[in-house]
Amino acid sequence: MNRALRYGVALVVGLAVAGLVARFFPGDPFVTAAIFPLYAATTSLVVAHRKTWRRTSRGDPGRLARFRGAMGGGIGAFTASVIAEISLPAGVAAVGLMVFGMALGIAELERVTESAPA
Numbered sequence: 001m002n003r004a005l006r007y008g009v010a011l012v013v014g015l016a017v018a019g020l021v022a023r024f025f026p027g028d029p030f031v032t033a034a035i036f037p038l039y040a041a042t043t044s045l046v047v048a049h050r051k052t053w054r055r056t057s058r059g060d061p062g063r064l065a066r067f068r069g070a071m072g073g074g075i076g077a078f079t080a081s082v083i084a085e086i087s088l089p090a091g092v093a094a095v096g097l098m099v100f101g102m103a104l105g106i107a108e109l110e111r112v113t114e115s116a117p118a
Contacts, residue, residue: 006047014040017092025088032089038096045103052110053103 018036026032046053076098084091 006044009047010040010044013043014038017096021089021092025092027087027089031087031093035089035093035096038093038100042096042100042103045100045107049103049107049110052113053106056106056109 014036017039018032021035022032076095080091080094080098083094
C-alpha cells in the first residue's frame, strides 16, 4: 500500500478511537491522549505487514497453535476486562498495547524471514 495512504488510514483510525474514548468515556486525560499514537502506530504496522499477518494466522492448523491462540485470547480478555473495570480508557489502551505487541512481532517476523538465506 502507498505509504501516504497507509499513514492516512493510521491517522484516521487513531483519531477515531481516541475521539470515541474521549467523547463517551471521559477519564484520565493522559491515558486518553496515549490512545491516539498507540492505535495510529498499530494500524500502520498492521497495514504495512498485512500479508504476513494473514499468512501467519492461517498457516498452522495444529493443536498447539490453537492452544496458544486460546491462551493468548483468554489472558488478553481477562486482563483487559480487569483493567476496564478500573478505567475504560485504560482498558482500550490495554487492548491496543496487546495488538501493538502482536503487530511488532509480525513486522519482525517479516524482516527476519526476508533477510534469511533461502
